[in-house]
Amino acid sequence: MTLIQNGQNSDDPTGKASGKTIIENVFARLRSEILNGVLAPESRLRVEELRSRFGVASSTVREALSRLLADNLVTTEGQRGFKVAPVSLADFREIATMRMLLEAKAVRESIANGDDEWESRVVAAAHRLSKVEAALAGNEWSAVNDWEARNREFHNALVSGCDNRWLLNFREILYNHSVRYLRISLTERTIPRDVRSEHQAIFEAVIARKADLAERLTIDHIAKSVTVIEARVAGLKVAS
Amino acid sequence: MTLIQNGQNSDDPTGKASGKTIIENVFARLRSEILNGVLAPESRLRVEELRSRFGVASSTVREALSRLLADNLVTTEGQRGFKVAPVSLADFREIATMRMLLEAKAVRESIANGDDEWESRVVAAAHRLSKVEAALAGNEWSAVNDWEARNREFHNALVSGCDNRWLLNFREILYNHSVRYLRISLTERTIPRDVRSEHQAIFEAVIARKADLAERLTIDHIAKSVTVIEARVAGLKVAS
DNA sequence: GTCAAGAAAAATATCGATTTTCCATGGCAA
DNA sequence: TTGCCATGGAAAATCGATATTTTTCTTGAC
Numbered sequence: 065m066t067l068i069q070n071g072q073n074s075d076d077p078t079g080k081a082s083g084k085t086i087i088e089n090v091f092a093r094l095r096s097e098i099l100n101g102v103l104a105p106e107s108r109l110r111v112e113e114l115r116s117r118f119g120v121a122s123s124t125v126r127e128a129l130s131r132l133l134a135d136n137l138v139t140t141e142g143q144r145g146f147k148v149a150p151v152s153l154a155d156f157r158e159i160a161t162m163r164m165l166l167e168a169k170a171v172r173e174s175i176a177n178g179d180d181e182w183e184s185r186v187v188a189a190a191h192r193l194s195k196v197e198a199a200l201a202g203n204e205w206s207a208v209n210d211w212e213a214r215n216r217e218f219h220n221a222l223v224s225g226c227d228n229r230w231l232l233n234f235r236e237i238l239y240n241h242s243v244r245y246l247r248i249s250l251t252e253r254t255i256p257r258d259v260r261s262e263h264q265a266i267f268e269a270v271i272a273r274k275a276d277l278a279e280r281l282t283i284d285h286i287a288k289s290v291t292v293i294e295a296r297v298a299g300l301k302v303a304s
Numbered sequence: 305m306t307l308i309q310n311g312q313n314s315d316d317p318t319g320k321a322s323g324k325t326i327i328e329n330v331f332a333r334l335r336s337e338i339l340n341g342v343l344a345p346e347s348r349l350r351v352e353e354l355r356s357r358f359g360v361a362s363s364t365v366r367e368a369l370s371r372l373l374a375d376n377l378v379t380t381e382g383q384r385g386f387k388v389a390p391v392s393l394a395d396f397r398e399i400a401t402m403r404m405l406l407e408a409k410a411v412r413e414s415i416a417n418g419d420d421e422w423e424s425r426v427v428a429a430a431h432r433l434s435k436v437e438a439a440l441a442g443n444e445w446s447a448v449n450d451w452e453a454r455n456r457e458f459h460n461a462l463v464s465g466c467d468n469r470w471l472l473n474f475r476e477i478l479y480n481h482s483v484r485y486l487r488i489s490l491t492e493r494t495i496p497r498d499v500r501s502e503h504q505a506i507f508e509a510v511i512a513r514k515a516d517l518a519e520r521l522t523i524d525h526i527a528k529s530v531t532v533i534e535a536r537v538a539g540l541k542v543a544s
Numbered sequence: 545g546t547c548a549a550g551a552a553a554a555a556t557a558t559c560g561a562t563t564t565t566c567c568a569t570g571g572c573a574a
Numbered sequence: 575t576t577g578c579c580a581t582g583g584a585a586a587a588t589c590g591a592t593a594t595t596t597t598t599c600t601t602g603a604c
Contacts, residue, residue, distance in 0.1 A: 121589040123363040134374035361559040
């Protein structure tokens, strides 16, 4: 579906420089704010407020919000406006369940269909990721943004040999929601657990075209993220 | 996600009677027209044209169209408006593949979790469906609409014991696309093949809580729809 | 003091006009 | 002919104002 545009996006939603539509810019900014937790779950998205904040027209805001419905990042009901999608542990578990199902399938198909192009994408992404992960061993906070981007790239590369658009589309929506949960719950913005060796193992299995193994490792990888969130929720206060 | 509102929808998109928003009415009508093939795949959706046809404002149309993006029933690109989602045999195969994956999973979960409520929903839906299917044995054309609605109800009931919202949401999107393909390609609007015994078999397996069998039958059921479409595309006429 | 009805305020949804972008067409030069 | 740019019309995107609905607040009866 639509790509994440982190950071370097200009501050000007009317940015004609970008070639993009104003709606698309507002859409991207809203999405970014929701994924980062700047806009809290279930908080109301008042059109007038957003309109003046972004300096655009109300119908532009509404259209951007409507498009976010596609990603399930906002909800709307009857005559009472838009809200940021709620979060819950149950919801996160559902997301993880779906990710296990879809990522496993996508990786398997990638291994079955992937050509040389695909393979080199995976190698390149794995390399880029491992470099930043090595740097992070020293807890360089500044690299966390890099890590998130490269982690995404790596996982995108893994499934990019799969040619089922629907699968990739659904998968990406779920991935985005996962990111939101991690960012919201892990307030410190660190890299979760020891993910490095897991990535390495997945990488090796995929390149060796061991489908069963790759599938299993992928599922485990996702399952562990649930454990992390559960621990976090259990050990901490619940949002106001 | 959103439900299909076939037929009985008033002709007045400004229908305040319905309690619904104008946007929602336009959304529903557009969706219906797309699913029925009234709006052909890849045809342009000119805002001005739709605006005057429905007697509403342009931004209202735009917002309705934006919401259809969520269902992948329309596409939009940069500065060149909206189009009805394209169709292709490859796309239909991808949809079928995903449906096999998701419906199988959903049925399995329903069988695992479904309570008495669920079971009786299934029984009721199966009964209603079988009645109309019996009537159709005599080729009563008038009942085709009924059949489509009850077929949907039956399949909805089967998975309604599953409590994973994401799974059900994705599943419904895919189901709608399947319907579109069938309606577009089967110009005569008949019931495809001998579907009655398949439904019966699925029903029995589900009620007997035979998860493996139910899953297999579900997958076969979907696989056969691919055969039907393929035959149709190949130019062959499939038995009515 | 509680509750309900109604007025006032706030927010949503809808409208129609304006601005911007795209695209086909045709003149003109190489 | 072929390629290139200007130009006009069509369509898309954006705007800001209006109408409608929901929510909040006030007041008064019980």
